[in-house]
Amino acid sequence: xxxxxxxxxxxxxxxxxxxxxxxxxxxxxxxxxxxxxxxxxxxxxxxxxxxxxxxxxxxxxxxxxxxxxxxxxxxxxxxxxxxxxxxxxxxxxxxxxxxxxxxxxxxxxxxxxxxxxxxxxxxxxxxxxxxxxxxxxxxxxxxxxxxxxxxxxxxxxxxxxxxxxxxxxxxxxxxxxxxxxxxxxxxxxxxxxxxxxxxxxxxxxxxxxxxxxxxxxxxxxxxxxxxxxxxxxxxxxxxxxxxxxxxxxxxxxxxxxxxxxxxxxxxxxxxxxxxxxxxxxxxxxxxxxxxxxxxx
Numbered sequence: 248x249x250x251x252x253x254x255x256x257x258x259x260x261x262x263x264x265x266x267x268x269x270x271x272x273x274x275x276x277x278x279x280x281x282x283x284x285x286x287x288x289x290x291x292x293x294x295x296x297x298x299x300x301x302x303x304x305x306x307x308x309x310x311x312x313x314x315x316x317x318x319x320x321x322x323x324x325x326x327x328x329x330x331x332x333x334x335x336x337x338x339x340x341x342x343x344x345x346x347x348x349x350x351x352x353x354x355x356x357x358x359x360x361x362x363x364x365x366x367x368x369x370x371x372x373x374x375x376x377x378x379x380x381x382x383x384x385x386x387x388x389x390x391x392x393x394x395x396x397x398x399x400x401x402x403x404x405x406x407x408x409x410x411x412x413x414x415x416x417x418x419x420x421x422x423x424x425x426x427x428x429x430x431x432x433x434x435x436x437x438x439x440x441x442x443x444x445x446x447x448x449x450x451x452x453x454x455x456x457x458x459x460x461x462x463x464x465x466x467x468x469x470x471x472x473x474x475x476x477x478x479x480x481x482x483x484x485x486x487x488x489x490x491x492x493x494x495x496x497x498x499x500x501x502x503x504x505x506x507x508x509x510x511x512x513x514x515x516x517x518x519x520x521x522x523x524x525x526x527x528x529x530x531x532x533x534x535x536x537x538x539x540x541x542x543x
Contacts (some may be wrong), residue, residue: 274313283308298326433523472498
């Protein structure tokens, strides 16, 4: 007898739109109770939380997830992107839709944005959940060895060039290339489904997507976790896929040091998962989040 599991899909999420500074922002909301705000990583969208939103909502939370400006179903605005742009977007969204301290939950760059909000805007944040937190929107030059520094600089120039930029972007966003990248960062290849590939591919077809990509690639990295952690007074749950090649679990050491210095931080490795454990092993991640939140 074969038992099939009906996993939630991004189509089951109820989509809403909100206008921010004249730009269309897509979001979803489900459940009632204390507010959680889920923030996706680079190239992703609210659909990347499709396996988490229903479970967290059923656990007694009002769960919001946004497509950051430039991603998913939100507008691909022709602006200079930065962490500060998204922080302002989230602050304004909170003012209009939430208006009580929220738990910010983020993956990768979304985790870095969450940490920045906790550090700089404690008035809107009650706690934070960081899932494989990025060290910056981009690598800082000093973080790369000289050969890779030269390669990344040349690649950035190609992507931003008016002639070569579109060609390079169209190569990168092909479905087989997206799948190949996901195979690098997901521990379980079975989690790399056609739906997941489409979730990343479809927004890349929107007008303006190439310019968004180029802008983010050359944007400032933002404050590092090392700079932000001393400013954070709220509780933190740090979840880390143990097999992440992009942001290795060794990056959790700074959170361990902060905990030793008195910060309220709980650090949990997630074995058998890569860069996006909330999507790869959602049962484990959902259970850890719900258990931790129940203490506050």
